[in-house]
Amino acid sequence: MTRTIEAAEPTAPPTAPAAARAGGAAGWLGMLGVVVGLELRQRVRSVAWYVLLGVVALVVGGVIVVLWVALQGVQRDLGGAIFATTIFLVMLVTSLVTPALSGSAINGDRDGGTLASTQVTQLSATQLVLGKVLGAWIASLGFLAVCVPFMVGSAMLGGLRLEAVLVAIPLVVLEIGVISAIGVGLSGLIRRPVLSTAVSYLLVAMLSLGTLIGFGVATVASQSEESRPELGWEYDERTGISTCIETDRTYEAVVVRPDRVWWMLAANPYVILADAIPPGFGNDGHPDDVFGQIGLAVRMAQEPPHVESCADYDPRGIWAGDTPREVYQRTVPSWFVGLAIHVALAALATWGAVAAARTPARTLAPGSRIA
Amino acid sequence: MESERAVVPHASPPPALGAPEPVRASHPAFVDPLEGAATRVDLAAGGIVVDAVARSFGAVHAVRSMTFHAKPGRVTGLIGPNGAGKTTLLLMLASLLAPDAGAIRIAGADPVREPRAVRRAMGWMPDVLGTWRTLSPRVILTTVGRLHGVPRAAAAARADELLVEARLEELADRPSRVLSRGQQQRLGLARALVHRPSVLLLDEPAAGLDPTSRLELRQRLRAFAAEGGTVLISSHDLSELDELAEDAVFVDRGEVVGGERLVLARQAAREWRIRALDPAALSHELARIGVAFDRVRIEGELAFVALDRDEDAADVLARLVRAGVPIAHFAPAVGDIERTYLELSAAQGGHGRPERGGVR
Incomplete structure (x- = not known):
């Protein structure tokens, strides 16, 4: 179809971007920041997100107030108990909401046709996926943020141990990041948003509930x-x-024989949290908050069955076996193993999504579209 | 009159007695104007070079073997029926999809090995224009600029500039979901131009545009090409392409249609639209000068005449004028690209062959 008139050779090609491109690590992080900003603009500025935050604040607040009223006559220093409950509620809520927030981060964009728009820029697949992980992470941290007033309140009630706060907060932040990374990663690996969101939920449920169920079933199965x-x-x-x-x-x-299968609990996020926080023993020798009680339960599960003898009783016939503190001291902590498993899962999902988002794409899943 | 060439189809009934002697049918000349060019390309050339590119998805060969060169400074149309492999080709050109075989160069860069260089030089406007629905056009343009590595201030300035060009200033700070389809298309073009590319890949850019926007799009693409940019447009709007594209690449079933098939298609009869101030005189004269009746179609004041070659058209016009018919309009009913496309699909036994030669 070439028409006969030959166009003059171009003399002045369109100018390349005049702006100098920022190089090095700062430029790389700057680009990552643009992706995070893009994610947050879309997620955080939606009405649904604020509604969710409000609902979470109401639910957590309601539980805390009821707990506070109910426990007032029982215990003096309620701070530790209230704080531990708040942290567990935040964990529960974020594990319920974060997969929904992150579970369609990549395949949803692909369906909406916006993923390719970012892929034809200077953005690398790593920056794209990491930016989305960070965006989902920051958005989910909002649920922790709305619960800060309750934590401050628990601090004012007294009895709150500083080390519990210092360990619990970073761990919750990290766990929210793990769930975000798993959600975003699966959304890059699985084509349909509904399916990837469901699989994210299943994985979170497997860690939170599946480990408990597995432990229970295996314990029963190992009885003799x-x-x-x-x-x-x-x-x-x-x-x-x-x-x-x-x-x-x-x-x-x-x-x-729970001592043979207790390790299954190590990957449970609630166990990780409870196990990582140094227990505070009350006047009666028992842990004084939910963290310590769960932690002690897991530690006791490590103990082989105790063969009762008269040595366990003092001359007056009162139980004189091991105190919780002794149990704590002779059993092993497991939280870092569980945390390592979580971080490895998150890294694996993220890496998979990066590999899948790499362009030019060589292989495509059947029926998938890339633009 | 006797010696003059007239226009008569090969298989038409003999003309009425007393009419001027019909002249022999034109023989298609099997000269391939693209000879050599369609089969061999220079990878070092500028613009878009596609050499024997193939890509399949499982058992589906979306692109079998495509070879062409879209030159800098020109607007090239990419034309073909649905499923011809146009979108797959554009995805490969846009550095999103790796070809199974063959080589691609965009402004000299290989999308497989140097995707960043390609993305720096290439602006892409996909057919399904995904947009961040909650973000405003200004934010979208600034963000895309920054993703191209432009610093914040420069990206914001460029966004302002493009918003004016796209006539979206009034909607610049509203969420982009309120934009109409045409406005979305204008935003999409602006987005493709954010980083001042030298190569533009456009998939159906005129879809949903009002006539004013179409005209603007045409002018902007012409200006872009005039500055030395390369434009490749995939479109189904063949009359639009006829206006805009200087070159055309026809693709069908994953291959670039070339050689004999293209020449034959281009030499096939095309319809000419004729309007005279005196319709009766026009139809009478058309019959008198020996145009076979099955080549003429009258619609109201307009006469459509199927002619094999441009020379025949010149001849018919000369005769009509000489006979004193007051001609007000004499033009091809369909453009070059449209005619070629329709002939190609007709040769395939496809649909869309223009209705012509039928007895009224």
């Missing part, structure tokens, strides 16, 4: 029958003291 020595008791009417007596009889007991 053992014969145990039977203890006898001699009651002295004069002093009112029962004395323990070793007998040569035995009885068959069903013994569960």
Whole structure:
């Protein structure tokens, strides 16, 4: 179709961008910042996000107030308990909302046709995916932010341990980041937004509930029958003291072995949080907040079944076994293993999404569109 | 009169007695104007060079083998039926999709090995224009500029400039979801121009545009090409392309249509639209000078005459004028590109062949 008149050779090609491109790490981060800004502009400025924040504040606030009213007569220093409850509620809420916020970050953009618009710029796939992860992370941190008033309130009630705050807050921030990264990563790997969001939820549920269920089922499955020595008791009417007596009889007991399967709990985000925070033991020798109680439960699960003997009782027949503090000291912490598993999952999902977002694309999933 | 060439189709009934002797039908000359050019391209040339590019998705060969050169300083149309591989080709040119085979150069850069250089030189306006619906045009343009590596202040200034050019100043700070389809298209073109590219890839840029915007688009693309830019437009609006494109690449079933098929298509009869102040005299004279009746179609005041060659058209016009018919309008009913396209699809047994030669 070439018409006969040949156009004159171009003399002045359109000018290249006059602006000098920022190079190096600063330029790289600047570009990342643009993506984060783009994500936040879209997410944070939506009415739905503010409505969600309000709902979360109401729900958490309601639970805290009810708890405070109910516990007032029971305990003196409520600060630690209220703070721990707030943190767990924030964890629960963000694990329920973050997959929805991040689960369609990449494939939703692809469906909307905006992903390719960013891919034909100087932006690299790494910057694109990391920017989206950071954007989702920051947006979800809003749920932590609206709960800050309750944490401040718990601090004013007294009894709040500084180390609990210093460990809990960074861990919650990190866990929210892990969930955001998993959501964004899966949205880059799975083509349909609905499916990737659902898979993100399943993964979060697997960590939060699946580990508990797995632990419970495995504990039941690992039970065995053992014969145990039977203890006898001699009651002295004069002093009112029962004395323990070793007998040569035995009885068959069903013994569960949580110590063989306790490691499943290590990947549970709530366990990580509870295990990481140094426990505070109250006057009665027991942990004084939810963190410590869950932490102690997990530590006790590590213990092999205890064969009861008269040595466990003092001369007055009162239980003189190990105190929670002793249990804590001889069992192993597991939170860093669980955290490492979470961070590895997040890194894997992010890396997969980066690989999938790389252009020019060589392979495409069947039926997928890239623009 | 006897010696003059008249216009008579090969298979038409003999003309009425007393009419001027019909002249022999024109033989298609099998001269390929694109000979050599369509099969061999110089990868070092500027603009867009596509050499034996192929891409398949599983068993579907979207692009089998495409070779062409869109030259700098010119507007090139990419024309073909649905499913011809146009969008796949544009995705490869836009550095989003890697070809299975063959080579592509955009302003001298290879999209596979140097995607950044390609993206610096190339502006892309996709057919399905995704836009950040909650963001304003100003924010969109500034953001895209910054993603191209332009500093904040320069990106904001460029956004202002493009908003004026796209006539979107009044909507600049409203969310882009309030824009109409045509306004979205103008925003899309502005977005493609943010980083002052030297190559423009446009997929259906005129869809949804009002006549004024169309005219503006045409002028802007012409100006862009006049400054040495390369423009490749994929469009179904063939009359629009006829106005705008200087070169055309016809693609069908994943291949560039070239050689004999193209020459034959270009030599096929085309319809000419004739309007005379005296319609009766026109139809009478058309019959008298020996235009076969099945080549003439009268619609109201207009006569449509299917003619094989431009020479025939000149001849018919000369005869009509000489016979004193007051001709007010004499022009091809369809443009070059449209005619070629329709002939190509007709040769395939496809649809869209213009209705012509039918007895009224």
